[in-house]
Amino acid sequence: MKKSKGSNLAAYAGTFGALLILCIIWAVSHDRFMTYNNWMSILKQTSFNALVSTGMLLALITAGIDLSVGAVATFAACLAGCLLNMGVESTPVLIIVALAASACIGLINGLLLTKLHLPHPFVSTLGMKNVLWGLALIVTGSKMISFVNRGVDGIMWLGSATIKGFPISFIVVIVIYVLMHIMLTRTSLGRSIYCAGGNMEATRLSGINADNVLIFCFAFSGLMAGLAGLVSIGRSGICNGANAIQPYDTDAIAACIIGGASFRGGKGTMLGTMLGALIIAVLRNGFTLLSVASSWQNLVLGLVIIGSVLLDVVRGRMAANALRKAKA
Amino acid sequence: MSEYVVELKDIVKTFPGVVALNHMQLNVKPGEIMGLIGENGAGKSTLIKVLTGVHAADSGQVLVDGEEKHFKNPQEAIHEGIACVYQELNMEALLPITDNIFINKWKKRKSGLLDYAEMNRIAKETMLDLGQDIDVTKPAGTFGMGIQQMVEIAKAVLANAKMIIMDEPTSSLSDNEIEQLFKTCRKLKAQGVGILFVSHKLEELFELCDRVTVVRDGEYIDTRPIAEWDNDSLINAMVGRTLDNQFPKKPGVKSEEPFLKVENLSSIGVLRDVSFEAYGGEILGFSGLVGAGRTETMRAIFGADKIDSGKIYIKGKHARIKSPRDAIGSGIAFLTEDRKGQGLVLPESIGLNLILANMKRFKSGILLDKKKMRAAGEKNVKDLRIKATGLEEKVQQLSGGNQQKVVIGKWVNTDAEIYIFDESTRGIDVGAKVEVYEVMNELVRQGKCVIMVSSELPEILGMSDRIIVMREGKITGEMRRGEENFNEEAIMKAAWEV
Numbered sequence: 001m002k003k004s005k006g007s008n009l010a011a012y013a014g015t016f017g018a019l020l021i022l023c024i025i026w027a028v029s030h031d032r033f034m035t036y037n038n039w040m041s042i043l044k045q046t047s048f049n050a051l052v053s054t055g056m057l058l059a060l061i062t063a064g065i066d067l068s069v070g071a072v073a074t075f076a077a078c079l080a081g082c083l084l085n086m087g088v089e090s091t092p093v094l095i096i097v098a099l100a101a102s103a104c105i106g107l108i109n110g111l112l113l114t115k116l117h118l119p120h121p122f123v124s125t126l127g128m129k130n131v132l133w134g135l136a137l138i139v140t141g142s143k144m145i146s147f148v149n150r151g152v153d154g155i156m157w158l159g160s161a162t163i164k165g166f167p168i169s170f171i172v173v174i175v176i177y178v179l180m181h182i183m184l185t186r187t188s189l190g191r192s193i194y195c196a197g198g199n200m201e202a203t204r205l206s207g208i209n210a211d212n213v214l215i216f217c218f219a220f221s222g223l224m225a226g227l228a229g230l231v232s233i234g235r236s237g238i239c240n241g242a243n244a245i246q247p248y249d250t251d252a253i254a255a256c257i258i259g260g261a262s263f264r265g266g267k268g269t270m271l272g273t274m275l276g277a278l279i280i281a282v283l284r285n286g287f288t289l290l291s292v293a294s295s296w297q298n299l300v301l302g303l304v305i306i307g308s309v310l311l312d313v314v315r316g317r318m319a320a321n322a323l324r325k326a327k328a
Numbered sequence: 329m330s331e332y333v334v335e336l337k338d339i340v341k342t343f344p345g346v347v348a349l350n351h352m353q354l355n356v357k358p359g360e361i362m363g364l365i366g367e368n369g370a371g372k373s374t375l376i377k378v379l380t381g382v383h384a385a386d387s388g389q390v391l392v393d394g395e396e397k398h399f400k401n402p403q404e405a406i407h408e409g410i411a412c413v414y415q416e417l418n419m420e421a422l423l424p425i426t427d428n429i430f431i432n433k434w435k436k437r438k439s440g441l442l443d444y445a446e447m448n449r450i451a452k453e454t455m456l457d458l459g460q461d462i463d464v465t466k467p468a469g470t471f472g473m474g475i476q477q478m479v480e481i482a483k484a485v486l487a488n489a490k491m492i493i494m495d496e497p498t499s500s501l502s503d504n505e506i507e508q509l510f511k512t513c514r515k516l517k518a519q520g521v522g523i524l525f526v527s528h529k530l531e532e533l534f535e536l537c538d539r540v541t542v543v544r545d546g547e548y549i550d551t552r553p554i555a556e557w558d559n560d561s562l563i564n565a566m567v568g569r570t571l572d573n574q575f576p577k578k579p580g581v582k583s584e585e586p587f588l589k590v591e592n593l594s595s596i597g598v599l600r601d602v603s604f605e606a607y608g609g610e611i612l613g614f615s616g617l618v619g620a621g622r623t624e625t626m627r628a629i630f631g632a633d634k635i636d637s638g639k640i641y642i643k644g645k646h647a648r649i650k651s652p653r654d655a656i657g658s659g660i661a662f663l664t665e666d667r668k669g670q671g672l673v674l675p676e677s678i679g680l681n682l683i684l685a686n687m688k689r690f691k692s693g694i695l696l697d698k699k700k701m702r703a704a705g706e707k708n709v710k711d712l713r714i715k716a717t718g719l720e721e722k723v724q725q726l727s728g729g730n731q732q733k734v735v736i737g738k739w740v741n742t743d744a745e746i747y748i749f750d751e752s753t754r755g756i757d758v759g760a761k762v763e764v765y766e767v768m769n770e771l772v773r774q775g776k777c778v779i780m781v782s783s784e785l786p787e788i789l790g791m792s793d794r795i796i797v798m799r800e801g802k803i804t805g806e807m808r809r810g811e812e813n814f815n816e817e818a819i820m821k822a823a824w825e826v
Contacts, residue, residue, distance in 0.1 A: 186695045188687035191680055198673035205632055205670050206685040206738070207656035266675045323724060 015275045026286035040165045046281040047169035049251050051228035055221025056252040057273050062197045062217055063265025064121040069225040070248025071132035076102045076229030077239035078136040081145030091154030099226045106222020110215035136241035148237045159234015169231045181270040197265030251280050257308040330394025333358045333490045333522040339388035348374040350546045356522040363537035364526045367566055368618050368783040371546040372526055380412045381405035411484030412493040419476050421469030426451040428468045428479050454482045458512045474505025491522040510536055528617050530824055567816040575790025580772035583608030587777040588746050593638035598624045600801045606777050613792030614781040616823045621801035622781045626748050630655045630662040661739035665751035671735040672723050679705045679719035681734050686742040708737035729760030736767055750781040785816050797822035
């Protein structure tokens with residue numbers, strides 16, 4: 001038992017090493033990189049992606065994908081902005097409606113997959129992304145809506161408040177990641193999620209309601225994306241429907257895959273995903289410090305995503321080879 | 329010129345641990361339909377694979393028109409005129425019949441573009457020749473299985489096949505389509521093509537074949553002209569085996585009331601009015617050919633597949649089982665035949681797989697209790713003698729026998745009353761088989777109900793207290809241990825005859 005825990009941690013050594021090397025490169029390239037303020041800003045940026053990646057990870061473990069997470073986050077923010085414009089000035093109401101709507105959208109994604117038998121969540125969530133893009137523009141009248149000085153500062157607290165510069169949003173992320181880690185490793189629901197991804201049919205025949213497991217994953221993904229939407233309000237003070245097509249989903253996929261998740265399902269951890277999300281945030285932060293044009297940032301991030309998927313493929317092949325040799 | 333279009337002499341083919349073909353022989357004359365028959369696992373498939381170049385024989389000769397050939401791959405066999413129409417058709421359902429026929433052998437114009445006029449003409453002519461007047465420009469998927477099979481035959485004809493192997497060609501055809509297929513076979517025969525006709529259905533062999541070869545346990549048994557065979561002699565030739573002592577049968581005490589009672593289970597095209605009772609303290613064997621509906625019956629009872637009608641009673645109470653979850657709640661355990669595809673989560677640990685079917689037993693509060701899991705897991709490993717480095721080892725790293733033991737452990741942990749073992753000893757070594765039988769004995773000793781689906785007659789006869797035989801979705805026979813008809817011949821008759 002002890003030995004396996006050690007080897008589990010060793011699995012993160014590569015990812016952690018990559019993060020470390022990246023940090024060293026940036027630290028050498030720019031003297032502001034290793035400052036406290038810069039790191040707090042990195043953590044703030046990480047918060048959004050880390051929340052979105054939570055849902056993405058669940059979807060990936062079940063051998064699915066959730067391409068609507070970025071659009072859900074934007075829509076949740078826009079919905080809050082729309083309600084504010086309509087005169088709803090109660091912070092709790094705005095937060096609850098935004099989160100409930102996000103969870104409902106995730107629920108619909110899950111139902112489309114399980115009850116209406118759409119072939120792969122790729123289809124339903126990609127469609128949903130476009131639906132939400134449209135909806136986000138419709139509810140905001142295609143205009144940015146500001147939350148600043150409108151009597152709902154509470155809604156911005158999550159994304160903007162800090163304790164001595166340390167972002168509250170990242171503390172929330174840590175709490176959620178710890179709870180999710182326990183959920184995934186120590187509860188029957190968590191283990192069922194891995195089993196559904198490892199072998200859906202065997203899981204069903206073991207008496208586990210695999211449909212409900214999937215529906216939970218997608219609904220939870222929606223909820224986390226909604227939370228990320230609230231964080232985004234706090235960070236920017238506005239909501240903007242056009243953000244629905246920002247590459248938030250791909251950042252989340254990259255974080256999960258870099259962290260050890262696989263498109264084949266059954267794999268992935270919260271710790272790995274956290275490291276993945278940090279790598280993405282550090283990468284973007286360094287580019288910004290060095291004033292690299294956003295076009296180049298996009299290009300490099302695209303390569304990172306392709307590289308991480310390639311890594312996943314190579315890992316799969318190596319595992320298959322090792323298994324073959326072990327059996328021979 | 330040889331008398332035979334194809335001749336196999338003294339073929340030996342071994343796989344690790346198994347002799348699949350042991351001095352096998354077979355010959356087919358031009359213009360002859362040769363039947364090939366044998367039990368499940370008798371070596372028919374391997375024989376076909378050697379003939380078509382999928383497997384190379386370890387020793388022995390493959391002669392085509394009297395010349396020795398060594399096929400390295402199926403393409404070479406096709407080139408020498410040996411074609412095979414497989415049970416599972418490889419059809420591009422969305423492409424026209426023409427495209428399906430000419431896939432990989434396109435006819436082109438000088439310009440390099442495909443010559444559809446010519447291809448359609450040839451396709452139409454060939455299909456017509458096989459007795460099918462159809463529009464070859466329509467997608468293959470719009471036609472029935474019979475026509476799709478004809479497309480495969482047309483491909484063989486166009487490749488100038490000297491011999492066509494048909495592997496259970498009638499298994500998915502309607503009566504009408506079977507009639508058409510037979511006509512086509514006779515036509516091909518008249519053109520001098522040799523046909524190897526593999527079938528599970530005796531009446532088809534009698535109707536169509538000139539000679540029939542029987543194989544058993546990978547060995548050649550006999551070839552005779554059809555007139556010299558009858559039902560009994562064919563079945564005897566297929567069975568002809570003595571039981572030895574590899575079955576440690578220990579009888580239990582049969583319960584008064586049935587644990588499981590199934591009434592008129594029906595599912596269109598799959599099951600027809602299946603009714604039976606299973607008791608505690610006994611092993612009820614389910615015999616029959618592959619595809620007879622045994623696994624389908626068990627899946628229906630377990631709630632894995634929907635049924636059209638029928639009732640299930642557990643210990644006298646009507647059980648409404650709609651999902652595997654309901655079935656497990658009613659005390660049913662189902663050890664599926666495909667342990668890798670349906671029984672185990674291969675990339676997960678032994679420990680997790682062992683608790684998969686009953687996770688709530690291992691909870692304390694909302695968390696899974698590691699201590700309980702480990703205690704149960706270690707007990708399973710000890711009781712079932714699972715050979716592994718530890719509970720953390722991934723199931724995919726285990727041997728087949730040990731994987732099967734994990735499946736057994738998973739279900740034993742549900743404390744079920746009714747255990748369905750579906751082909752549980754397939755593909756595991758003899759030692760592991762005996763251990764599976766010992767588990768059945770232990771369950772019976774505890775007064776539990778064991779249902780054993782098996783295609784291996786010695787095993788069914790060796791372990792069952794009672795045997796139910798199925799054929800084409802129906803129960804066609806029942807035998808009790810100790811009664812006169814508790815033997816292979818009676819089972820085979822029930823399994824093979826209409």
